[in-house]
Amino acid sequence: MALKGLDIFKLSPKKNCKECGSPTCMAFSMKVAQGAVSIDACPYFSEDAKAAMSEATAPPMKTIKVGTGESEYTLGGETVLFRHEKTFVSKTRYAVAVCSCMDDAEIDAKLAAIPAVDYDRISERMFVEMIYVNYSADASTEKYVELVKKAAGLNRVLILGCEDPEAAKAALAVCKDSKPVLNGATPANYEAMNAVAAEAGVVLGVIGANNDELFDNVAALEKLGNKNMLINACTDSVKSAFATAVQFRKAAIKDSNRTCGYPSIVNVAKLAKGDAHMQAALASVFTMKYGSIVVMEQMGYAEALPLYGMRQNLFTDPQKPMKVEPGIYPINGGDENSICLTTVDFALTYFVVSGELERSGVPCNLIINDAGGLSVLTSWAAGKFSSSSIAKFFQEQEIEGKIKCRKLCIPGKVAVLKGELEAKMPGWEIIVAPREAVQLVKFLKDMQ
Amino acid sequence: MPFTAKSGKFNASINTLTIGTGDKAITLGGENVLPFYTFDAPIENAPKVGIEITDGGMENEPECIQKCYEGCTTVVDMAKAAAAMEGVEFLSLRLEGGDPNGLNKSTEELVQIVKDVAAAVDLPLVVCGCKNVEKDAELLSKAAEALDGRNALLLAAKEENYKTVGAAAGLAYKQVVGAESSVDINLAKQLNVLLSQLGVNGQSIAMNIGTASAGYGFEYVISTMDRIKAAALSQNDATLQMPIITPVASEVWGVKEAVASEADMPEWGPAEERGIDMEIETAAADLVSGSNAVILRHPASVVTISKLIKELV
Ligand code: SF4
Numbered sequence: 001m002a003l004k005g006l007d008i009f010k011l012s013p014k015k016n017c018k019e020c021g022s023p024t025c026m027a028f029s030m031k032v033a034q035g036a037v038s039i040d041a042c043p044y045f046s047e048d049a050k051a052a053m054s055e056a057t058a059p060p061m062k063t064i065k066v067g068t069g070e071s072e073y074t075l076g077g078e079t080v081l082f083r084h085e086k087t088f089v090s091k092t093r094y095a096v097a098v099c100s101c102m103d104d105a106e107i108d109a110k111l112a113a114i115p116a117v118d119y120d121r122i123s124e125r126m127f128v129e130m131i132y133v134n135y136s137a138d139a140s141t142e143k144y145v146e147l148v149k150k151a152a153g154l155n156r157v158l159i160l161g162c163e164d165p166e167a168a169k170a171a172l173a174v175c176k177d178s179k180p181v182l183n184g185a186t187p188a189n190y191e192a193m194n195a196v197a198a199e200a201g202v203v204l205g206v207i208g209a210n211n212d213e214l215f216d217n218v219a220a221l222e223k224l225g226n227k228n229m230l231i232n233a234c235t236d237s238v239k240s241a242f243a244t245a246v247q248f249r250k251a252a253i254k255d256s257n258r259t260c261g262y263p264s265i266v267n268v269a270k271l272a273k274g275d276a277h278m279q280a281a282l283a284s285v286f287t288m289k290y291g292s293i294v295v296m297e298q299m300g301y302a303e304a305l306p307l308y309g310m311r312q313n314l315f316t317d318p319q320k321p322m323k324v325e326p327g328i329y330p331i332n333g334g335d336e337n338s339i340c341l342t343t344v345d346f347a348l349t350y351f352v353v354s355g356e357l358e359r360s361g362v363p364c365n366l367i368i369n370d371a372g373g374l375s376v377l378t379s380w381a382a383g384k385f386s387s388s389s390i391a392k393f394f395q396e397q398e399i400e401g402k403i404k405c406r407k408l409c410i411p412g413k414v415a416v417l418k419g420e421l422e423a424k425m426p427g428w429e430i431i432v433a434p435r436e437a438v439q440l441v442k443f444l445k446d447m448q
Numbered sequence: 449m450p451f452t453a454k455s456g457k458f459n460a461s462i463n464t465l466t467i468g469t470g471d472k473a474i475t476l477g478g479e480n481v482l483p484f485y486t487f488d489a490p491i492e493n494a495p496k497v498g499i500e501i502t503d504g505g506m507e508n509e510p511e512c513i514q515k516c517y518e519g520c521t522t523v524v525d526m527a528k529a530a531a532a533m534e535g536v537e538f539l540s541l542r543l544e545g546g547d548p549n550g551l552n553k554s555t556e557e558l559v560q561i562v563k564d565v566a567a568a569v570d571l572p573l574v575v576c577g578c579k580n581v582e583k584d585a586e587l588l589s590k591a592a593e594a595l596d597g598r599n600a601l602l603l604a605a606k607e608e609n610y611k612t613v614g615a616a617a618g619l620a621y622k623q624v625v626g627a628e629s630s631v632d633i634n635l636a637k638q639l640n641v642l643l644s645q646l647g648v649n650g651q652s653i654a655m656n657i658g659t660a661s662a663g664y665g666f667e668y669v670i671s672t673m674d675r676i677k678a679a680a681l682s683q684n685d686a687t688l689q690m691p692i693i694t695p696v697a698s699e700v701w702g703v704k705e706a707v708a709s710e711a712d713m714p715e716w717g718p719a720e721e722r723g724i725d726m727e728i729e730t731a732a733a734d735l736v737s738g739s740n741a742v743i744l745r746h747p748a749s750v751v752t753i754s755k756l757i758k759e760l761v
Pocket of ligand 1: 028029
């Protein structure tokens with residue numbers, strides 16, 4: 001929550017010595033409140049005053065880091081409840097669960113399936129970023145440690161789901177350098193778990209049977225000096241999991257309740273055990289509503305394709321459109337002799353058009369122009385998708401050297417460009433394609 | 449010290465809207481909190497789930513859905529089978545074949561199908577057009593006439609044809625009028641206002657604010673719904689308090705993730721599972737953003753989504 005100028009003034013030295021470059025302490029305080037200057041520009045603010053201010057200006061939700069190197073992820077740090085207010089900053093991350101209660105064959109199959117989903121979508125790598133390694137009291141600590149080692153081999157962030165401090169210690173001994181999460185501080189064991197997590201230098205996941213217990217448990221751990229935590233959405237029912245995820249986020253952001261301001265783990269594998277469709281539904285719900293980590297029993301392409309696409313949409317900057325890289329995209333095995341179609345680099349346009357072109361089965365080259373990430377009509381109106389820009393783009397990309405076919409289809413919405421393009425791009429036959437992407441399949445088939 | 453949360457209950461609420469008649473009628477809306485925020489106040493009416501069939505019948509359906517209607521030969525057979533499926537609370541009939549750029553079936557032929565289906569099932573009915581605004585004006589007006597007394601939802605009137613559709617559905621036959629706009633709060637509001645000026649009662653309007661599949665610009669759907677619910681509840685904007693209905697099926701069963709065959713995309717696995725999950729995940733996101741009803745196509749999606757709603761309400 002931002003401090004007001006007056007609050008800062010109350011803490012200021014009130015010397016009015018002008019060393020900060022402002023005429024008075026009051027003027028300086030106002031500038032600090034606006035974020036125009038740093039408090040450090042005044043040499044006389046006391047350390048106590050600065051500490052009081054940093055406490056008051058700390059973001060409502062903590063930013064927690066897990067993992068290391070390429071597998072380091074930032075969780076939390078959100079400042080709003082709705083994406084139109086301000087961009088959501090830390091993407092939901094997905095984990096697949098394994099358990100020491102499973103037999104070796106099942107474990108191997110689960111772990112082997114994790115790397116299977118790995119693909120790019122609009123310059124973003126989509127894969128399972130985390131593995132939830134659950135400890136079962138029915139299996140030995142040795143077996144758990146072996147499982148942790150095996151899972152660590154996949155280079156994902158590990159979440160150790162373990163409420164036994166001794167087993168947790170043994171597991172951390174083999175993986176703590178990769179900065180896993182120790183998930184298992186209950187009201188019954190929180191002191192011991194806190195010591196284990198602190199010693200290993202890892203993030204601690206906090207559990208409570210209901211929101212009250214969870215809140216008290218976080219408060220107790222904060223009292224012990226721990227601020228490096230994740231909260232677990234309750235797992236007794238979908239309804240209460242939803243209540244934790246929403247109410248804690250709301251309390252942190254709307255009511256500045258700092259004890260609620262931690263990123264969350266939602267274990268949908270537990271909430272809908274054995275029901276893959278329900279887990280898919282819940283993964284979507286908790287991506288939308290404030291899950292920082294969502295744990296599932298499996299993540300195949302069926303679950304992943306919509307889920308990662310949804311996440312990509314949700315976490316975009318509401319001011320900035322999504323773009324794809326300009327260039328030549330061969331479709332259905334298109335080569336230098338295949339017909340060309342051109343459009344803009346707005347991601348939505350690209351997806352809809354390329355999807356329809358794929359459906360047509362006709363080999364072709366989709367040529368994506370640099371149009372500022374705007375849709376066809378908007379970029380045309382803004383002068384970013386014109387006959388000159390298209391002709392220039394073809395030159396810069398040396399398309400005539402790469403493609404022999406000289407048939408170029410342009411979107412029906414900019415049919416007006418046909419004449420100008422024919423003049424600017426001699427040798428090309430300019431064809432006006434339909435206005436809507438859905439009509440492309442018929443259009444291409446008819447042309448053959 | 450227990451966890452204390454401020455209540456997020458609003459003084460305003462979403463309109464309640466009934467579709468259908470008799471025991472099977474459904475009521476949408478009525479809540480004075482954000483979607484599924486039961487911790488703030490109870491949700492008056494749980495969101496509803498409908499299933500969609502088209503005038504094209506079996507041939508029109510993806511292979512995996514044909515399997516679910518085994519033994520059906522006509523659209524009426526399919527309607528009866530759909531009405532008996534688990535979790536189905538209303539039936540949506542999409543008159544796709546009316547598209548002048550497609551099969552261009554005559555209005556008489558399609559309205560006859562509407563009549564036959566209506567005679568065969570007692571569930572609340574939604575009739576969707578073919579997406580061609582001129583044809584829909586005629587189709588939906590005639591459908592409204594044919595369904596006189598059924599309190600059906602005609603989906604939908606758009607800016608281009610709201611006068612014809614609104615007059616027939618809303619004024620002449622007192623059906624429920626769908627108002628379709630394209631993912632923009634101002635367009636949604638404007639259409640509601642235009643329909644009211646025409647004389648259509650705001651209490652008998654359901655909005656389709658536009659839809660998308662997960663991954664295909666869904667952020668616009670999210671933000672439009674977030675902003676509509678905020679205006680309706682916290683600013684008591686009566687021109688945006690209509691319940692929202694989202695035809696998920698017609699979007700998701702067109703995207704490549706759902707329809708590409710396993711032969712084309714071997715690493716993606718069976719197409720049926722991809723289609724179902726695309727439908728489920730999109731519908732779940734629509735519901736938590738504010739849809740008061742969703743229209744789905746695969747019976748397995750209907751089962752999961754109705755279970756999800758039960759668990760959340
Ligand atoms: S330097 Fe500090 S003490 Fe001096 S005028 Fe500026 S704020 Fe006041």
